[in-house]
Amino acid sequence: MRRAFWPSAMALLCASVGLFAVPAATHAEQVLELWRGGGFNFPYSVSVNPTDGSCWVADLGSNQVVHVAQGGAELWRGGGFSWPRAVSVDPNDGSCWVADYYNNQIVHLAQGGTEMWRSAGYPTFNNPLSVSVNRADESCWVADTSDSQIVHLARAGTELWRSPGYPTFQAPDSVSANPADGSCWVADTSNDQVVHLAQGGAEFWRIGGFYPPVSVSGNPTDGSCWVADYYSNQVVHLAHDGAQLWRGGGFYAPVCVSVNPTDGSCWVADYYNNQIVHLAQDGTQLWRGGGFFGPLSVSVNPADGSCWVADTSNNQIVHLAIEPPTVTVGLYDPAAGNSYLHNTNAGGPADLTFRFGPAPSTWAPVTGDWNGHEMDTIGLYSETTATFYLRSANAPGPADLTVRFGPAPNTWLPVAGDWEGDGDSTVGLYRQAAGTFYLRNSSTAGPADLTFRFGPTDSTWLPIIGDWDGDGTDTVGLYNPASGTFYLRDSNTAGVADLTFRFGPTASTWKPIAGDWNHDGIDTVGLYNLATGTFYLRDDNAPGPADLTFRYGPAPSTCLPMAGDWDGL
Numbered sequence: 001m002r003r004a005f006w007p008s009a010m011a012l013l014c015a016s017v018g019l020f021a022v023p024a025a026t027h028a029e030q031v032l033e034l035w036r037g038g039g040f041n042f043p044y045s046v047s048v049n050p051t052d053g054s055c056w057v058a059d060l061g062s063n064q065v066v067h068v069a070q071g072g073a074e075l076w077r078g079g080g081f082s083w084p085r086a087v088s089v090d091p092n093d094g095s096c097w098v099a100d101y102y103n104n105q106i107v108h109l110a111q112g113g114t115e116m117w118r119s120a121g122y123p124t125f126n127n128p129l130s131v132s133v134n135r136a137d138e139s140c141w142v143a144d145t146s147d148s149q150i151v152h153l154a155r156a157g158t159e160l161w162r163s164p165g166y167p168t169f170q171a172p173d174s175v176s177a178n179p180a181d182g183s184c185w186v187a188d189t190s191n192d193q194v195v196h197l198a199q200g201g202a203e204f205w206r207i208g209g210f211y212p213p214v215s216v217s218g219n220p221t222d223g224s225c226w227v228a229d230y231y232s233n234q235v236v237h238l239a240h241d242g243a244q245l246w247r248g249g250g251f252y253a254p255v256c257v258s259v260n261p262t263d264g265s266c267w268v269a270d271y272y273n274n275q276i277v278h279l280a281q282d283g284t285q286l287w288r289g290g291g292f293f294g295p296l297s298v299s300v301n302p303a304d305g306s307c308w309v310a311d312t313s314n315n316q317i318v319h320l321a322i323e324p325p326t327v328t329v330g331l332y333d334p335a336a337g338n339s340y341l342h343n344t345n346a347g348g349p350a351d352l353t354f355r356f357g358p359a360p361s362t363w364a365p366v367t368g369d370w371n372g373h374e375m376d377t378i379g380l381y382s383e384t385t386a387t388f389y390l391r392s393a394n395a396p397g398p399a400d401l402t403v404r405f406g407p408a409p410n411t412w413l414p415v416a417g418d419w420e421g422d423g424d425s426t427v428g429l430y431r432q433a434a435g436t437f438y439l440r441n442s443s444t445a446g447p448a449d450l451t452f453r454f455g456p457t458d459s460t461w462l463p464i465i466g467d468w469d470g471d472g473t474d475t476v477g478l479y480n481p482a483s484g485t486f487y488l489r490d491s492n493t494a495g496v497a498d499l500t501f502r503f504g505p506t507a508s509t510w511k512p513i514a515g516d517w518n519h520d521g522i523d524t525v526g527l528y529n530l531a532t533g534t535f536y537l538r539d540d541n542a543p544g545p546a547d548l549t550f551r552y553g554p555a556p557s558t559c560l561p562m563a564g565d566w567d568g569l
Helices: 009-016
Strands: 031-037 043-048 055-059 064-068 074-078 084-090 095-100 105-109 115-118 128-134 139-144 149-153 159-162 174-177 184-188 193-197 203-207 213-218 225-229 234-238 244-248 254-259 266-270 275-279 285-289 295-300 307-311 316-322 328-333 338-341 352-355 364-368 377-382 387-390 401-404 413-417 426-431 436-439 450-453 462-466 475-480 485-488 499-502 511-515 524-529 534-537 548-551 560-564
Touching: 043 307, 043 316, 055 084, 055 095, 055 316, 064 084, 064 095, 095 128, 095 139, 105 128, 105 139, 139 174, 139 184, 149 184, 184 213, 184 225, 193 213, 193 225, 225 254, 225 266, 234 254, 234 266, 266 295, 266 307, 275 295, 275 307, 328 511, 338 560, 364 387, 364 413, 364 426, 364 560, 377 560, 413 436, 413 462, 413 475, 462 485, 462 511, 462 524, 511 560, 524 560
Parallel strands: 043 084, 043 295, 084 128, 128 174, 174 213, 213 254, 254 295
Antiparallel strands: 031 316, 043 055, 055 064, 064 074, 084 095, 095 105, 105 115, 128 139, 139 149, 149 159, 174 184, 184 193, 193 203, 213 225, 225 234, 234 244, 254 266, 266 275, 275 285, 295 307, 307 316, 328 338, 328 560, 338 352, 364 377, 377 387, 387 401, 413 426, 426 436, 436 450, 462 475, 475 485, 485 499, 511 524, 524 534, 534 548
């Protein structure tokens, strides 16, 4: 017999008035509410289009489907449905598939709302509850729940495959297509199992230990899958082969999961806690926020990392975004081996002071988020031994990661950045004599994953790293002290600079840095004048005066400038 997963009014009331223990909101990262809109009646499902940032909504109570622009404007609203329970957008053309639950149909809508195709009703489908588009071939997987079947449809609606029914499947609640290989993950809800199907329907594997799984979201980047395990009050992360990577509690009836393939993180609709939760790839809680009432659906936009929420019992749709971190300056004193980190871009004493590495030292500082925990920490590079020493906390102690990279000894300049856009910073080197960058995609010993020429050979130009276009990936740049010119590249490949501009004096001894000084998601340049101990930070990668100018540290100084999000806020 199919279990009923419709939340009871009494349980929801108890949660809303605090009769259940609700986890406190936590904010390892900052999340902004970009938009909140009403005019809905029990919105049950949301699906974002990463191409234009718009969102489709299955508005169950009004028996309508609604298309909302990225900024919240209503683009289209249409009826003719009976309890639409799920939507899934095809980013190729902006069309949307709909699980029309009580009409026992699957509907395919064009971007403008025109009905492109509608299936036959019962017995072809019987209470379909979930749809998931494969953007690679524009096919659609369907959880035909009351028939206990999984169905694979071509774009035109042709049935490509249909599974056996009960007992192979029993009231499956959720499907998630994998465009990387055409496979599909299934929450086989009343069998208390998760199933991974090949494109043709063959069963890769089936795993139990759930109670019961009500939502799945597959990550096409690594083939893993996140699962909302409803009655166990847990969220589970499975590897591509079904091995359990992580299982965590602290939820109360998690009802929906949505993975971001860009960084592997997962958003969770924590229903009875009336909260939305953001988890890192390893399960670390990045953010937990309230202000919701019975949220039933989440959908992450991999293009910008934002998340749409069906705030169901509030009859609202909410658009959340991660606020870019605050990047601030710091100084490393080679003579004392001390780091002096400041949490604001203004004058004042250091907020964090600690020893790391030898003193006195010829080692060069680097900074990055070495463990994907949304906070930058320091590292040092020894040219003599060609070794990086990376620390996972801004505190005294030994290196947490020691990485040999490059020839020993060398005169190459160390750099660090998130070359893959996966949330982890890794190391690299710039060889001035050859005008060549050598970048490594993991903090382990080994050859460069990326090697390319950029800039002149036999150069005195200095490397600088940042996300110049706001796409989540760090790329290289160069600073020519002689002309006071920056040359920034938007990809880690050979080629000419995408941005070239003057900032600061010519014939300069000032040191270049980069960071997102104004929270707009784009890194911009800065300079540090050792003679006066002054930072000059620019909010645009264009010519012009400094937007921020402040003294920090001694004057004159032998310290080396650093930039990072030191407190994870």
